[in-house]
Amino acid sequence: MERVIILVDVQNMYYTVRQGFACGFDYNQFWREAAGGREVVKAIAYATERGDAKQQQFQNILRAIGFEVKLKPYVQRSDGSRKGDWDVGIAVDAMEFAPLADVVVLASGDGDFAVLLQRIGELFAVRTEVYGVAELTALSLIQAASKFIPIEGPLLLRKH
Secondary structure, three states: OOEEEEEEEHHHHHHHHHHHHOOEEOHHHHHHHHHOOOEEEEEEEEEEEOOOHHHHHHHHHHHHHOOEEEEEEOEEOOOOOEEOOOHHHHHHHHHHHHHHOOEEEEEOOOHHHHHHHHHHHHHHOOEEEEEEOHHHOOHHHHHHOOEEEEOOHHHEEOOO
16 A cells, blocks of 8 residues: 655645635545545644634644644744744655655645655655645646645635
């Protein structure tokens, strides 16, 4: 059975799906597609911690689906800028867990991950799959992935 690592940049998914489609990302459907009859070796969702009840409920849903949830404090700086970036943490985990897998799935549109995908492909001979909102995903990331899966249709949570 093919082994898969699933890494989700939760902030990127939230903002790009909201910007692209004005709705939410369906993590249950994503899990079904990304796991897709493969052995999930590791699945991590990287999020920010703001301490509100709605966010904690969402994190519990992610855990119930099967994700390990890693949290980083959300920082609002005095100049008004915000920080809750998991890029280095995602890269470190990808390098650590890629040798255990045949495929690494990344849900993010962040072009900073292009070099990561190229490197883990070279070092560990893993295939890489990227899920992202097509028009909001960096071309460099799409090109670096073995396969790009646009977020659309069943991956979207539309309010009825």
